[in-house]
Amino acid sequence: MHISELDTPAVLIDLDRMERNIRRAQEHCGRHGKAMRPHIKTHKIPQIARMQVEAGAVGITCAKLGEVEVMVGAGLREILLAYPIVGEAKLRRLVRVAQEANLTVAFDSLEVAQGISEAVGRYGEGSGREIGALVEIDTGMGRCGIAPGPEMVALCRRVADLPGLRFRGLMTYQGWVTGTAEERAAKLQTEDERLKRILGDLAEAGLETPVVSGGSTPTLFQSHLVEPITENRAGTYVFNDVNTVSTGAVTLDDCAMRIAVTVVSTAVPGQIIIDGGSKTFTSDRSAGPGEVTHGYVVEDPELRFVKMNEEHGYVKRDRSTKSYRIGDRLHVIPNHVCVAMNMHEEVYGHRNGEVVETWPVAARGKLR
Numbered sequence: 001m002h003i004s005e006l007d008t009p010a011v012l013i014d015l016d017r018m019e020r021n022i023r024r025a026q027e028h029c030g031r032h033g034k035a036m037r038p039h040i041k042t043h044k045i046p047q048i049a050r051m052q053v054e055a056g057a058v059g060i061t062c063a064k065l066g067e068v069e070v071m072v073g074a075g076l077r078e079i080l081l082a083y084p085i086v087g088e089a090k091l092r093r094l095v096r097v098a099q100e101a102n103l104t105v106a107f108d109s110l111e112v113a114q115g116i117s118e119a120v121g122r123y124g125e126g127s128g129r130e131i132g133a134l135v136e137i138d139t140g141m142g143r144c145g146i147a148p149g150p151e152m153v154a155l156c157r158r159v160a161d162l163p164g165l166r167f168r169g170l171m172t173y174q175g176w177v178t179g180t181a182e183e184r185a186a187k188l189q190t191e192d193e194r195l196k197r198i199l200g201d202l203a204e205a206g207l208e209t210p211v212v213s214g215g216s217t218p219t220l221f222q223s224h225l226v227e228p229i230t231e232n233r234a235g236t237y238v239f240n241d242v243n244t245v246s247t248g249a250v251t252l253d254d255c256a257m258r259i260a261v262t263v264v265s266t267a268v269p270g271q272i273i274i275d276g277g278s279k280t281f282t283s284d285r286s287a288g289p290g291e292v293t294h295g296y297v298v299e300d301p302e303l304r305f306v307k308m309n310e311e312h313g314y315v316k317r318d319r320s321t322k323s324y325r326i327g328d329r330l331h332v333i334p335n336h337v338c339v340a341m342n343m344h345e346e347v348y349g350h351r352n353g354e355v356v357e358t359w360p361v362a363a364r365g366k367l368r
């Protein structure tokens with residue numbers, strides 16, 4: 001089937017572009033002695049996670065326990081859960097899923113560490129299976145992560161001594177590293193020095209840190225600037241989107257995901273309505289400079305996708321020289337591909353427009 005025959009809205013994945021993204025990231029990290037552990041929150045599809053592992057990733061990263069369960073159910077075994085696990089309902093599931101996978105969890109407090117450690121004792125049924133532990137540190141994001149310093153060293157020490165947990169090192173997230181390539185490089189230089197100091201403190205305290213997990217998509221091809229990082233958790237790179245293009249780190253040609261939509265109304269002069277709104281794209285605004293729109297219309301960059309209701313996309317055509325009729329199809333690159341994916345039940349993988357895969361988005365909506 002050709003993509004033009006698919007009903008809309010339809011998420012289209014250009015498999016050649018996606019494979020090129022996977023390959024290029026893997027090659028860059030491999031060349032600089034770093035592992036890839038891609039974040040699957042971007043695609044939420046086990047088949048794509050498997051392709052990333054087959055390309056050389058040491059494992060995958062998930063944000064939610066529900067994503068971990070889906071991925072383990074599909075046979076993936078090396079998983080980092082980059083999110084603090086809190087509450088009995090989750091702890092029970094965590095220990096259960098850890099029986100089937102090599103699981104590592106990141107957190108930034110003794111409360112969470114103790115909760116997991118005790119749950120391993122309570123629900124692990126004497127399996128002796130430990131859960132890997134990364135202490136999340138805040139090197140600039142200001143979200144989760146303990147501040148570097150004596151308290152952080154003390155937390156790592158306590159974690160290393162807790163039963164049921166195996167202290168493996170540190171996690172940080174370079175999502176705060178923004179700006180031009182030069183600005184990002186300068187920030188990464190600071191990050192390099194900071195992480196070296198932190199690792200020095202831990203070594204002095206007698207703690208080994210075989211894993212220092214970091215990275216992001218905009219900094220992916222600059223990841224070699226931060227020597228201490230051992231593994232890169234970039235996620236968005238697999239598809240890219242308007243936001244990653246706006247960082248200058250990639251081009252529109254690197255965007256592997258598009259959403260096909262149909263023109264359903266031309267009644268209002270100067271405007272067309274497409275059959276996708278905030279329930280198709282989400283309302284994530286573009287992060288780059290300039291006019292805020294809701295996505296990039298591939299066929300006609302003069303079209304401006306300026307407003308959304310749930311099921312209606314308002315596209316201004318006053319700057320465009322082309323004319324549009326009801327039934328015309330357009331393809332839109334979303335601002336933020338990760339949240340858009342979470343809205344869809346299935347995606348179509350194609351090569352040169354021929355659909356060769358239909359994949360359920362198996363981990364969509366797994367928010368717990």
Ligand SMILES: Cc1ncc(COP(=O)(O)O)c(C=O)c1O
Pocket residue numbers: 039082173175215216217218233234235236237
């Ligand atoms: C903890 C963590 N690691 C990795 C990533 C992946 O970063 P990116 O979206 O830049 O690929 C994210 C993204 O939100 C994240 O929150």
